[in-house]
Amino acid sequence: MSVITKGKITDIQELTSIAKRIRIKILHMLTQSGSGHTGGSLSAADVAVAIYFSKMKFNPDNPKWEERDRFIMSKGHAAPLLYAIMAEAGYFPGETLDYLRKIESPLQGHPCCKKLPGIEVSTGSLGQGLSVANGMALGLRLDKNPARIFCIMGDGETQEGQVWEAAMTAAHYKIDTLCAVVDNNELQIDGPVEEVMGIEPVHDKWAAFGWHVIDVDGHDMEEILRALDEAERTKGKPTVIIAKTTKGKGVSFFEDKVEYHGVAPSREEFDKAVKEINNG
Amino acid sequence: MGDTTQAGEEQKQISQKMPKATRDAYGETLLELGRKRSDIVALDADLSCSTKTGKFAKEFPDRFFNIGIAEQDMVGTAAGLALAGKVPFASTFAVFETGRAWDQIRLVVCYSNTNVKLVATHGGITVGEDGASHQALEDIALMRALPNMTVIVPADAAETVSVINAVADYKGPVYVRLGRAKVPYVVPDDYQFTLGKAFVFHIGKDANIVAAGIMVDMAKKAAEILSREGIDTGVINMSTIKPLDEETLLRVAESSKLIVTAEEHSIVGGLGGAVCEFVSENCPVTVKRIGTLDTFGCSGDPDALLALHGLTTGNIVDTIKAFFKK
Ligand SMILES: Cc1ncc(C[n+]2csc(CCOP(=O)(O)OP(=O)(O)O)c2C)c(N)n1
Ligand SMILES: [Mg+2]
Numbered sequence: 001m002s003v004i005t006k007g008k009i010t011d012i013q014e015l016t017s018i019a020k021r022i023r024i025k026i027l028h029m030l031t032q033s034g035s036g037h038t039g040g041s042l043s044a045a046d047v048a049v050a051i052y053f054s055k056m057k058f059n060p061d062n063p064k065w066e067e068r069d070r071f072i073m074s075k076g077h078a079a080p081l082l083y084a085i086m087a088e089a090g091y092f093p094g095e096t097l098d099y100l101r102k103i104e105s106p107l108q109g110h111p112c113c114k115k116l117p118g119i120e121v122s123t124g125s126l127g128q129g130l131s132v133a134n135g136m137a138l139g140l141r142l143d144k145n146p147a148r149i150f151c152i153m154g155d156g157e158t159q160e161g162q163v164w165e166a167a168m169t170a171a172h173y174k175i176d177t178l179c180a181v182v183d184n185n186e187l188q189i190d191g192p193v194e195e196v197m198g199i200e201p202v203h204d205k206w207a208a209f210g211w212h213v214i215d216v217d218g219h220d221m222e223e224i225l226r227a228l229d230e231a232e233r234t235k236g237k238p239t240v241i242i243a244k245t246t247k248g249k250g251v252s253f254f255e256d257k258v259e260y261h262g263v264a265p266s267r268e269e270f271d272k273a274v275k276e277i278n279n280g
Numbered sequence: 281m282g283d284t285t286q287a288g289e290e291q292k293q294i295s296q297k298m299p300k301a302t303r304d305a306y307g308e309t310l311l312e313l314g315r316k317r318s319d320i321v322a323l324d325a326d327l328s329c330s331t332k333t334g335k336f337a338k339e340f341p342d343r344f345f346n347i348g349i350a351e352q353d354m355v356g357t358a359a360g361l362a363l364a365g366k367v368p369f370a371s372t373f374a375v376f377e378t379g380r381a382w383d384q385i386r387l388v389v390c391y392s393n394t395n396v397k398l399v400a401t402h403g404g405i406t407v408g409e410d411g412a413s414h415q416a417l418e419d420i421a422l423m424r425a426l427p428n429m430t431v432i433v434p435a436d437a438a439e440t441v442s443v444i445n446a447v448a449d450y451k452g453p454v455y456v457r458l459g460r461a462k463v464p465y466v467v468p469d470d471y472q473f474t475l476g477k478a479f480v481f482h483i484g485k486d487a488n489i490v491a492a493g494i495m496v497d498m499a500k501k502a503a504e505i506l507s508r509e510g511i512d513t514g515v516i517n518m519s520t521i522k523p524l525d526e527e528t529l530l531r532v533a534e535s536s537k538l539i540v541t542a543e544e545h546s547i548v549g550g551l552g553g554a555v556c557e558f559v560s561e562n563c564p565v566t567v568k569r570i571g572t573l574d575t576f577g578c579s580g581d582p583d584a585l586l587a588l589h590g591l592t593t594g595n596i597v598d599t600i601k602a603f604f605k606k
Contacts, residue, residue, distance in 0.1 A: 122392040131353045135360020165353035
């Protein structure tokens with residue numbers, strides 16, 4: 001496969017149908033493995049698809065290609081989403097998706113950069129991705145490499161103090177090659193984010209930390225693309241996209257259900273879910 | 281014994297220079313490395329004056345990143361820099377570097393196997409007056425438990441120079457533990473550190489002291505006293521604590537009745553622990569561990585603290601004598 005260049009896919013229809021395929025792949029993987037994180041993989045799917053297929057340049061045949069844009073899934077439990085995208089992009093054959101969480105699989109429960117080329121850094125302990133993204137950006141800047149960095153975080157994840165340490169660092173060092181996304185699905189494991197440990201006002205917090213903040217409907221492809229363009233144009237400061245999403249998005253019986261954070265679909269649920277996605 | 285490396289002459293070969301802190305040697309070496317290599321970058325968490333990364337910062341402001349008082353972010357940022365092809369040296373006090381950022385070190389340094397050099401200063405009790413909150417006595421145990429991590433504790437300023445140069449060339453995660461206080465020179469002038477290789481001053485037929493850091497100097501003094509009293513005592517500078525120099529340790533274990541480990545660290549999980557783990561499985565011999573006895577430190581003058589915790593030449597001598605009196 002050749003280099004997938006920036007802006008390759010801007011057609012909303014096409015991106016939307018990729019997102020559908022990705023959702024089905026996620027559900028397939030999770031059903032097959034019998035465990036894994038459903039809700040947060042589905043909520044971030046549209047944003048992740050938009051980043052990978054409309055914005056990023058990368059080369060699946062040369063995952064370490066120096067000019068590639070970098071992607072960090074800081075909310076590592078959304079590994080199924082990342083794997084589905086990587087399979088779609090051609091990093092590995094689709095059949096590999098059957099081995100999610102299986103012994104000696106490259107598709108670890110949480111992304112492992114030593115087991116799967118194309119993963120930039122291992123994640124899974126929440127709150128760490130943004131710091132690594134900053135470091136990458138600073139290193140690339142020293143080399144005058146204009147590659148961009150994308151980092152998706154969960155909203156609950158932003159309760160981690162390290163996220164705000166990194167938020168300060170990115171603004172302090174004016175890291176404008178960085179575009180972070182908060183997958184604002186308003187749920188975490190123990191319940192609604194605002195009940196467990198409120199993070200509002202999310203927009204104002206990031207703005208106060210010196211970031212350019214863009215609010216979007218995280219399932220509206222057009223809005224997402226506009227936000228990604230705006231992030232790219234924004235100079236002198238990092239950009240964060242606050243994506244208002246629905247946990248479990250695309251499958252009515254998973255949507256907004258806290259109990260589907262870390263539960264895989266049953267066979268029956270899978271069949272029903274696929275029908276819904278295909279008809280949706 | 282085969283390895284009595286220039287035992288008689290060694291005194292002459294050792295630098296007559298005044299004692300010097302290992303952190304000072306680090307600051308100078310890092311600066312030198314910065315001049316030679318553009319891929320060297322440094323990070324600190326608001327302690328660059330103390331850790332001596334400040335020298336590098338002054339000459340290479342573009343390659344120095346002060347992350348502020350945010351050790352977790354510092355380690356993550358260092359990992360990112362490594363992933364972008366740089367060789368980051370990230371420094372702060374040993375307590376904060378290893379304790380505050382342990383999960384970060386685990387995930388994005390060790391598990392991700394990034395080329396990050398964690399060079400911590402103010403290891404051990406000789407931090408002194410700042411007291412227990414600032415005295416890392418568990419850092420070696422914390423770092424040693426992590427897969428992929430290399431752990432090094434240089435004995436003096438000269439060895440520190442050699443160590444810092446070696447780890448800059450080595451690819452992979454490294455923890456280097458340095459101290460605040462000035463320490464005398466103990467390694468011969470022509471000594472070159474090799475990663476994973478202990479330096480053998482002498483292998484004793486009766487007892488051997490396997491030491492690291494500031495305890496190497498005391499071990500040598502203790503060995504002189506003991507040897508004069510008829511107990512042939514060897515001294516090994518085990519500056520690489522992980523991976524342990526098993527070959528040398530096996531020779532030491534096979535040729536002596538007693539091994540004493542000496543470190544400015546808890547007896548739990550550090551050099552003493554590492555030696556016990558290896559010796560008990562491969563060549564059981566009595567091991568006595570000298571270190572802090574599973575306790576916190578306290579404020580005080582460094583020498584007074586060393587005495588209080590039994591980290592002295594006298595205690596090494598007494599420990600070995602007591603064993604042979606039985
Ligand atoms: C440091 C850390 N603490 C706890 C966990 C366990 N954990 C996994 S997912 C999760 C909730 C995440 O919520 P959020 O960031 O909102 O993610 P999403 O809703 O997108 O799934 C928790 C607590 C973890 N992975 N890392
Ligand atoms: Mg959430």
